[in-house]
Amino acid sequence: MLRDNATAYADPATPTGCMIVLAAPVCVPEASPVAEALARMRAGVRETIRARVVRGFEEGGVRADADAAAIAAFYGTVLNGLSVQSRDGAPAAELHSAVDGALASWGTLATPRTPVPTPPA
Numbered sequence: 001m002l003r004d005n006a007t008a009y010a011d012p013a014t015p016t017g018c019m020i021v022l023a024a025p026v027c028v029p030e031a032s033p034v035a036e037a038l039a040r041m042r043a044g045v046r047e048t049i050r051a052r053v054v055r056g057f058e059e060g061g062v063r064a065d066a067d068a069a070a071i072a073a074f075y076g077t078v079l080n081g082l083s084v085q086s087r088d089g090a091p092a093a094e095l096h097s098a099v100d101g102a103l104a105s106w107g108t109l110a111t112p113r114t115p116v117p118t119p120p121a
Helices: 002-009 029-059 068-087 092-109
Strands: none
Touching: 002 068, 002 092, 029 068, 068 092
């Protein structure tokens, strides 16, 4: 998801970033319904990520004690940040470097831990 979005955000054939992230984050009171709708969409993205992490619990790819909501908040924030960086002119390579950092965190946040063997008595 992060790599696909980084690539799309930096595609010179399309506008940079993501309209859901960049449109109306700060607006006049008359536009508050638009801002609220976009906030709901961003929350929906975080919920989709959270639901996928929960599915990972069931499939065994995510450790049972991982915090699905915290993981979703983290990766949702990274996703939003990629959009902002893209709008500011960051090239695809820079966006993918940020994704590399976020993916490096996956092991700490979610990967099932390998049990530490107990030494013989």
